[in-house]
Amino acid sequence: MNAAETVDTRVTQHNPPSKALNLFAWFTAVSTLVLISIGGLVTSHGVGMAVPDWPTTYGYNMFLFPISQWVGGIFYEHTHRLVASGVGFLTVILCVWFWVAEKRRWLKWMGRLALILVIIQGVLGGLRVTMLKDEIGIFHGTLAQLFFLLTVFLAIVTTRSWRDLSAWRAFAPATAGLRNLVLITTILIFVQLMLGASMRHQHSGLAVPDFPLAHGRIYPKTDAETLQKYNLSRVDSRDFKPVTAAQVHLHMAHRAGAFLITGFVFAVWLRMRRATLPRSFHILSRIWVALILAQFALGVATVLSNKAADIATMHVVGGALSLCVGFTLVLLSKRHLWEHAQPLVAQRQNEPSAPQPLPA
Amino acid sequence: MKLNRLLFTAALLAAAVPAIHAGDVKGKITLNGDAPAERDITIGANDPCGKLHPNKKTRFYVVGADKGLADVFIYVKDDQSGKKFEVPAKPLLLDQVGCEYVPYIAGVQTGQKILVRNSDPVMHNVHPTPDKKTGNPEKNLAQMPKAKDLEFTYANPEMFLRFKCDVHPWMFSYVSVMNHPYFAVSDKDGNFTIANLPAGEYTIEANHRKGGVQTQKVKVDASGAATVNFAFDPK
Numbered sequence: 261m262n263a264a265e266t267v268d269t270r271v272t273q274h275n276p277p278s279k280a281l282n283l284f285a286w287f288t289a290v291s292t293l294v295l296i297s298i299g300g301l302v303t304s305h306g307v308g309m310a311v312p313d314w315p316t317t318y319g320y321n322m323f324l325f326p327i328s329q330w331v332g333g334i335f336y337e338h339t340h341r342l343v344a345s346g347v348g349f350l351t352v353i354l355c356v357w358f359w360v361a362e363k364r365r366w367l368k369w370m371g372r373l374a375l376i377l378v379i380i381q382g383v384l385g386g387l388r389v390t391m392l393k394d395e396i397g398i399f400h401g402t403l404a405q406l407f408f409l410l411t412v413f414l415a416i417v418t419t420r421s422w423r424d425l426s427a428w429r430a431f432a433p434a435t436a437g438l439r440n441l442v443l444i445t446t447i448l449i450f451v452q453l454m455l456g457a458s459m460r461h462q463h464s465g466l467a468v469p470d471f472p473l474a475h476g477r478i479y480p481k482t483d484a485e486t487l488q489k490y491n492l493s494r495v496d497s498r499d500f501k502p503v504t505a506a507q508v509h510l511h512m513a514h515r516a517g518a519f520l521i522t523g524f525v526f527a528v529w530l531r532m533r534r535a536t537l538p539r540s541f542h543i544l545s546r547i548w549v550a551l552i553l554a555q556f557a558l559g560v561a562t563v564l565s566n567k568a569a570d571i572a573t574m575h576v577v578g579g580a581l582s583l584c585v586g587f588t589l590v591l592l593s594k595r596h597l598w599e600h601a602q603p604l605v606a607q608r609q610n611e612p613s614a615p616q617p618l619p620a
Numbered sequence: 621m622k623l624n625r626l627l628f629t630a631a632l633l634a635a636a637v638p639a640i641h642a643g644d645v646k647g648k649i650t651l652n653g654d655a656p657a658e659r660d661i662t663i664g665a666n667d668p669c670g671k672l673h674p675n676k677k678t679r680f681y682v683v684g685a686d687k688g689l690a691d692v693f694i695y696v697k698d699d700q701s702g703k704k705f706e707v708p709a710k711p712l713l714l715d716q717v718g719c720e721y722v723p724y725i726a727g728v729q730t731g732q733k734i735l736v737r738n739s740d741p742v743m744h745n746v747h748p749t750p751d752k753k754t755g756n757p758e759k760n761l762a763q764m765p766k767a768k769d770l771e772f773t774y775a776n777p778e779m780f781l782r783f784k785c786d787v788h789p790w791m792f793s794y795v796s797v798m799n800h801p802y803f804a805v806s807d808k809d810g811n812f813t814i815a816n817l818p819a820g821e822y823t824i825e826a827n828h829r830k831g832g833v834q835t836q837k838v839k840v841d842a843s844g845a846a847t848v849n850f851a852f853d854p855k
Contacts, residue, residue: 310786312745312760319762329743332667332787392758492830492855497661497678497790499782501749 277420281357285415288350292408293580295347298340299404300576303460304569306498307333308397314386317341344382351378354414370414377407394461401457405450408580409587416591425596427538432596434535439593441531445524446586452517453579459510460572465500467507471563474512482508496566518556521582525552528589541592548585554578642816643844649810649826650851651689655681661790668742669719669788676790679724680830681854688810689828689852691725693780693796695803696814697825697835705800707731711771714783714793716744716763721783721793725829727803728795730777735769744785746770754778756797760786780829794829819844826850 302308310333311317317325317338322345330338351374358371381403388396416422459467474480475490482505491502525548532545558575565571658677663670682690711733715722719740728734736746743764750756754776761770774781774797785791796803802822804812814824817840825835831852838848 306789307786309747309760310745312747312762318743318764330666331742332664332669333789334743334787335664335666389760392760488832489855492832495656495659495678495680495830497659499678499784499790499792 277418277423278361279420281361282415282418282420284350284357285354285411285418288347288354289408289411289415291343291347291350292404292411293577293584295340295343296404296408296580297573297577298336298343299401300573301569302336302340303397303401304567304572304576305333305336306463306500307336309389309392310334310337311341311389314341314389341385344385348378348382351375351411358414367414367417370410370417374407374410374414377403377410381407394463397461398454398457401461402454405453405580405583409584412584412587413591416588422595425598428592428595431537434537435541435593438528438531438535439590441524441528442586442589442593445521445528446583446590448517448521448524449579449583449586452514452521453583455510455514455517456576456579459507459514460576462507463501464503464507465494465496465498466563466567467503467511468515469494469563469566471560474508474515479512480508515559518559522552522556525549541589544585544589544592548582548589551578551582551585555582642818643840643846645814645817645822645824645838645840645846645848647694647812647848647850649689649692649694649806649812649828649849650687651681651683651810651831652687652851652853655683655854663788663790667788669740672741673719676719678790682724682808684807684809686809688806688808689831690806690808690810692806692810692812692826692828692831692850692852693725693727693794693803694806694812694814694824694826694850695727695796695798696800696817697823700800700802703800705729708801711735712795713737713769714795716740716746716785716791719788719791721785721791723805724793725780725805726793726795727805728774728797729801730775730797730799731773734772734774734795736763736772736783737769738763738765738767741765743787744791745787747784747786748772749782749784750774750778751781754781756781779827796827817846824848826852828852830855 313319315322318329318334320326322338322341325338355371355375358368362368362371381400384396384400384403387393388400421427468474468480470476475486480486487503487505487508494500494503529545529549532541535541555575555578558571558578562568562572562575658680661676661678663674663676669676679691684690707729712726712728713735714726715737717739719742738744743762745760745762747758747760748756749758752758756774756776756778759772763770776797777799778797780794780796783793783795802814802817804814806812819840819842821837821839823835824838825833827833832855834850834852836848836850838846840846
């Protein structure tokens with residue numbers, strides 16, 4: 261048995277994987293995705309300011325606000341706050357559970373990081389309302405995605421299969437040509453999500469109302485006179501803020517990003533087909549292709565439906581899932597680079613240290 | 621001494637002549653052709669406004685008799701910033717009734733009070749969203765049914781300052797803030813009157829939220845009256 265396997269065995273013996281903890285971590289991740297969906301509905305319906313105060317709700321304690329008053333835009337915003345409180349509570353439990361039961365010190369700290377991030381998210385959401393700042397909304401939406409990735413990470417690293425390093429090490433050479441491609445694709449998806457968040461939180465509705473053309477052209481005009489025509493001809497009960505040239509360019513960048521990402525995800529799938537990899541990689545790459553195609557279709561549908569709230573929200577959730585799959589593939593393709601490189605003599609009994617790269 | 625008094629009186633009269641000869645600029649706004657169809661407003665099943673006021677539609681083009689176009693904001697565009705005007709004591713009343721803001725289009729002077737009332741049996745939030753460039757402050761306040769009127773004033777001119785309700789996302793009112801009193805909103809038949817404009821030549825601008833902007837020159841003569849009409853094309 262080599263040094264790495266000795267450490268693996270000792271790690272597993274003194275810190276066996278907990279199915280209950282793993283299930284709870286997955287539950288927290290799924291709850292976070294549900295929270296992102298509800299947050300998406302809030303923005304899609306344009307009701308983020310329907311509850312003017314925070315942390316109270318129309319002067320009530322948030323948890324005592326009468327159900328009879330959960331009407332109109334208040335329903336979405338108030339539900340979002342309640343579910344956010346629930347996710348915060350789950351994160352507290354997760355953090356405490358890691359602290360008490362996990363022997364991997366770095367994971368205890370990751371649990372604390374999750375708690376800090378969820379608190380920051382809650383405060384950002386509240387400040388967005390009390391300070392009346394759209395910019396905070398953009399940051400709140402972006403941080404939500406990062407927090408979701410963190411919950412998925414915590415769920416993955418508490419699985420039994422993650423702990424079996426020898427299995428991951430075996431196919432490491434097969435992922436050598438893929439790791440950077442997967443990482444770049446995932447980063448592109450994250451940038452695309454940020455573009456999307458910027459578009460949504462400016463509350464100007466659709467900057468470009470048609471597809472595949474854009475205002476009837478391949479690239480729309482953005483001079484002042486043409487923009488005025490766009491804005492005057494826009495008849496919508498939601499009466500959005502006027503569209504600006506910058507918003508048109510942002511929209512077109514998001515469209516270009518969609519094509520680019522679709523190409524990259526297909527490239528990942530094709531490369532994986534030719535490689536000898538565990539089944540999980542092939543399944544994930546197929547899911548990734550399906551998700552990206554669905555995302556593309558949802559993006560088109562968002563435009564053609566004049567940004568119908570339910571379709572736009574599904575597009576947000578699809579984006580989160582696409583990012584999640586990419587992140588998972590990055591994590592798994594680099595799994596063999598983690599763990600135990602620290603010499604045994606420096607390692608304290610029962611307390612495996614933070615992951616470090618393998619020696620050259 | 622007598623000459624001085626005479627000269628003084630003559631100067632006073634000369635200054636007063638324009639005021640004495642202040643007049644009204646009247647006119648009519650019309651729409652060429654047919655207005656685009658208004659959109660249905662979809663109200664969620666959980667919203668009492670849906671049950672109270674079904675079949676709601678947008679109101680971008682309100683066209684009356686003889687193609688008269690309502691809700692056009694007409695005002696003197698010439699710079700009046702060097703002059704002092706008394707701020708009207710009477711506030712503008714914006715009422716939330718029928719799950720809509722009434723009036724939809726209005727005007728106030730800088731410093732004039734705007735009172736927002738909730739006459740509906742449902743709660744609203746009153747959320748004015750000024751253009752950040754004007755420096756007018758954004759606020760967002762809850763207003764329960766029959767609660768005390770909310771008060772707002774704005775120190776800086778702004779065209780179509782938007783008031784909205786986020787609980788009911790179709791509710792809007794647009795209040796233009798002027799630094800002078802020479803403005804009007806066309807009524808349901810498209811008629812308007814800008815009152816007490818001193819004699820002189822002016823640029824009158826008519827601004828419809830969807831129809832666009834038009835300007836015309838007008839001369840308020842010694843008789844104290846002028847007429848200017850506008851015709852908008854639907855977009």
